[in-house]
Amino acid sequence: MIRLAIALLGLVALALVPLFVSEYELGLMIGMATYVALASAWALFSGQTNYISLATVAFYGTGAYTVAVLNESLPYPAVLLCAALIGAGMALLVGLSTLRLSGIYFVIFTFGLAELVRQLITWYEVSITGTLGRYIFLDLTARDIYWQMLALAAVAIGLTAWINRTRLGLALRAIGDDEVVAAHSGIHLARTKLIAFTLSATLITLVGAVASPRWVYVEPLIVFNPTVSFLTVIMALLGGANRLWGPLVGAVPLFLLFEWLSVNFPDTYPIFLGLLFIAVVFVLPNGLLAGLDDLRARFGRRGK
Amino acid sequence: MTTLVLGLVLGGTYALLALGLTLQYGIARIMNLAYGEVTLLAAFGLVFLFQTAGLPPLVAIILIAPAGYLTGWLLYTFMMRPLVQRAGGKPGKLEVDSILATFGLLFVLQGIMLVLFGANFTSISYLDQGINVLGVSVALNRLIAFGICLVAGVGLIVLLHWSRWGLILRAVALTPGSAPLVGIDVNKVSRQGFALGTALAAVGGASIAMYQTFSANDGVIFTMKALIIVIMGGVGNVAGALAAGFALGLVETFVATTFDPGLTLAATFAIFLAVLIWRPQGLFGRRS
Numbered sequence: 239m240i241r242l243a244i245a246l247l248g249l250v251a252l253a254l255v256p257l258f259v260s261e262y263e264l265g266l267m268i269g270m271a272t273y274v275a276l277a278s279a280w281a282l283f284s285g286q287t288n289y290i291s292l293a294t295v296a297f298y299g300t301g302a303y304t305v306a307v308l309n310e311s312l313p314y315p316a317v318l319l320c321a322a323l324i325g326a327g328m329a330l331l332v333g334l335s336t337l338r339l340s341g342i343y344f345v346i347f348t349f350g351l352a353e354l355v356r357q358l359i360t361w362y363e364v365s366i367t368g369t370l371g372r373y374i375f376l377d378l379t380a381r382d383i384y385w386q387m388l389a390l391a392a393v394a395i396g397l398t399a400w401i402n403r404t405r406l407g408l409a410l411r412a413i414g415d416d417e418v419v420a421a422h423s424g425i426h427l428a429r430t431k432l433i434a435f436t437l438s439a440t441l442i443t444l445v446g447a448v449a450s451p452r453w454v455y456v457e458p459l460i461v462f463n464p465t466v467s468f469l470t471v472i473m474a475l476l477g478g479a480n481r482l483w484g485p486l487v488g489a490v491p492l493f494l495l496f497e498w499l500s501v502n503f504p505d506t507y508p509i510f511l512g513l514l515f516i517a518v519v520f521v522l523p524n525g526l527l528a529g530l531d532d533l534r535a536r537f538g539r540r541g542k
Numbered sequence: 543m544t545t546l547v548l549g550l551v552l553g554g555t556y557a558l559l560a561l562g563l564t565l566q567y568g569i570a571r572i573m574n575l576a577y578g579e580v581t582l583l584a585a586f587g588l589v590f591l592f593q594t595a596g597l598p599p600l601v602a603i604i605l606i607a608p609a610g611y612l613t614g615w616l617l618y619t620f621m622m623r624p625l626v627q628r629a630g631g632k633p634g635k636l637e638v639d640s641i642l643a644t645f646g647l648l649f650v651l652q653g654i655m656l657v658l659f660g661a662n663f664t665s666i667s668y669l670d671q672g673i674n675v676l677g678v679s680v681a682l683n684r685l686i687a688f689g690i691c692l693v694a695g696v697g698l699i700v701l702l703h704w705s706r707w708g709l710i711l712r713a714v715a716l717t718p719g720s721a722p723l724v725g726i727d728v729n730k731v732s733r734q735g736f737a738l739g740t741a742l743a744a745v746g747g748a749s750i751a752m753y754q755t756f757s758a759n760d761g762v763i764f765t766m767k768a769l770i771i772v773i774m775g776g777v778g779n780v781a782g783a784l785a786a787g788f789a790l791g792l793v794e795t796f797v798a799t800t801f802d803p804g805l806t807l808a809a810t811f812a813i814f815l816a817v818l819i820w821r822p823q824g825l826f827g828r829r830s
Contacts, residue, residue: 288638292575292645335818341634342573343818345641346773349575350766354811361804464762468649475642508653515646519639520624 249392256381264380266497271387272449273493276466277473277485278394279441282401283434284471285479286410289341293332293348294470296355297325297439299461301446303359306372306456314376318447325443328355329436337431356462363458371457378451386448391486394441399482401434410434414480465508469496472515478525487526545795551684553791554691555749559764560771560783561698562742568715568777569735571636572622575644577743578764579651584610584747585756586659592666599666603690603748607741614740618733621647626732648761655758665755687749694745699780711735763807770814789813 256264276294284291304321312320332351336344363370401407409430412420421427450456469492477488495514499507522529559581566574574580584606591602625643629636674680702708714721714731721728747764750756771790775782790810797809 288634290638290641335815339818342637343773345573346766346769347814347818349769350762350807350811353762353766354807357804357807361802361808364804365802468645471642471645505657506653508649508656512646512648512650512653515649516621516643519642519646523628523639 245395249388252388253385256384261380264384266494268380268384268387268449268452269497270490270493271384271391272445273469273473273489274486275387275391275394275445276442276470277477277489278391278398279438279445280470281474281479281485282394282398282441283410283431283438285474285481285484286407287414287431287434289337289344289431289435290471291348291435291438292345292467292471293351293439294442295462295464295466296348296352297328297442298446298449298466299352299458299463300325300328300355301443301448302450302453302456302461303446303458304443305376305447305450306374306461309374309376314378318444321443321447322440326436326440328443329439330432332439333432333435337435338428352462352464352467356458360458371455373455374451374453376451380452383448383451387445390441390445390448395482395486397437397441401437402482406430406433411480465511468511468515469493472511472518475515476518476522476526478527481525481527484525484527545799546792547680548684549792549795550788551680551688551791552795553788554688554695555746555787556767556771556791557784557787558691558695558742558749559746559768560775560787561695561780562739562746563765563768564739564772564775564777564780564783565711565735565742566739567772569711570618570622570732570739571626571633571718572618572640572736573637573644574739575641575765576647576651576761577644577768578761578766579648579655580610580613580740580743581747581750581764582655582756582758582761583651584744585751586655586664586758587744588748588751589664589666599748599752600686603745606744606748610741610744611737613744614737615733617647617740618736622736623729623733626729648765652758652761659758661758663755663757664751666751681753683753687752690745690749694742695784698742699784702780766807767810770810770817774813774817 255267259267276298280291280294283289301321301324304324305317308317308320332344332347336347360370401410409420409425412423412425413427413430417427446461450461453460473488473492474485475488476492477486478484481487496507496511499510503510559577563574563577566572566577587606587609588599588602591597591605592599597605621643622640625639626636629639702712710721710726710731711734713724713726714728714735718728718732721731750764767790771783771786774786774789775784790813793809793813794806798806
């Protein structure tokens with residue numbers, strides 16, 4: 239109960255931030271909220287089950303592109319609903335064809351998915367509609383986007399917390415530990431994975447949709463940037479993908495680092511990020527939070 | 543007929559790429575997502591050797607293949623081996639770790655290539671006069687690339703099936719747990735398998751550079767195609783990978799000529815989906 243109160247207080251405090259900061263700082267806050275939402279949504283499925291999804295940007299980009307296509311013909315809430323439905327549909331398609339099989343097929347499929355969607359949209363736009371690139375004109379201020387993104391991040395974390403307490407969460411953890419054991423204890427593997435993956439992908443699609451008005455001009459190369467998938471995975475891993483607050487703990491410092499790197503080393507920053515990623519896999523395989531627990535346990539023992 | 547000949551030529555390169563990947567995954571149990579980046583690195587290497595050092599590509603390939611082996615050897619020793627040790631024989635753990643580590647490696651290699659060579663499309667003109675093959679005019683460089691793939695691919699099959707070293711490699715691929723019982727050093731053999739796979743990736747990349755334009759961003763596509771061929775052929779199945787490689791080359795050329803070159807990746811994915819739904823063990827694999 240106290241934890242919930244602290245979390246809610248934090249959320250209220252964060253929601254009040256735009257009243258006190260400059261335009262640039264608000265931009266940073268939006269970016270941070272975006273990646274907290276992405277990493278938490280990603281961990282909702284991949285963190286618990288160890289099914290690594292490399293397709294974050296496929297859903298994120300789809301969300302953004304849906305807004306770009308529909309923003310002039312439908313009211314904003316309806317556009318968001320469409321984006322969520324399209325994301326869920328895509329996730330069901332991917333999940334139904336790969337989640338019945340061993341994890342490696344899922345990884346491979348998601349690995350190429352963003353490139354596939356990008357090429358399909360590019361092909362469609364060039365050869366059928368004849369235009370590449372669209373404009374988004376929505377009457378939304380940076381504050382509106384920040385509040386929406388903050389809400390999404392809160393939903394992603396809240397949903398994870400809630401699922402962790404339900405049978406679904408228990409089933410997901412069992413699958414992550416040992417799939418054979420999970421199957422023998424009566425868990426419907428494919429259905430469990432499919433539900434979690436679809437929830438996670440729908441949230442990611444919505445993040446893309448909410449973030450899109452910041453661009454104004456949208457084209458496939460911009461919204462399907464593989465760096466997004468990459469950052470999401472490394473953020474969740476750094477904090478600890480199977481912890482509730484892990485993705486948040488990883489996303490905030492890494493987003494700031496990413497901003498700093500991309501400003502100061504615009505050409506070489508992917509190399510630094512890649513090296514950092516490898517370092518995280520080697521040094522902190524279970525994330526910062528688990529690392530802290532280990533340290534605490536070690537010092538605790540020494541104290542006695 | 544044009545589609546058939548061009549498709550087979552393209553398929554040869556794909557088959558070679560898939561062979562390297564199936565060695566890495568089948569023997570060393572490393573799922574290498576940076577595979578396409580290694581391929582591209584070799585392709586850029588060939589262009590560099592050709593343009594600045596003036597080396598003919600055929601000579602350059604002779605240099606690139608051992609360089610690929612060495613790169614693979616170093617990568618396995620310093621990057622993959624610690625992960626194998628940490629996994630302690632649990633294949634699931636190694637799979638997740640190797641996927642994540644090579645995903646990081648992908649961005650490192652891609653970043654290095656973007657800095658060194660830029661994001662533009664690169665190509666060289668080398669022996670591009672047409673040669674008549676069964677009534678179809680095919681550029682000589684494509685034929686040479688096809689020849690290289692054929693030599694490397696057939697050579698590998700012969701090596702794997704009729705040499706003692708091939709027998710050892712196959713033993714580790716089949717049951718890494720029992721191989722030590724007959725005196726096989728699994729670590730050494732895994733390293734060799736991974737290095738050999740990297741060498742094949744390098745040769746494949748170098749032959750792509752001889753006839754195709756490519757850019758530093760194409761790595762994911764090469765990895766994807768190689769992965770799908772491996773799955774179509776059945777993991778660890780060399781003959782299956784060869785056949786699936788040719789099949790993919792044919793389908794892709796057919797789609798590019800009849801529909802639109804922008805849809806080739808979609809065609810690749812469609813095949814992948816079909817294989818996943820009908821025969822997840824691979825077209826030539828046995829049900830486990």
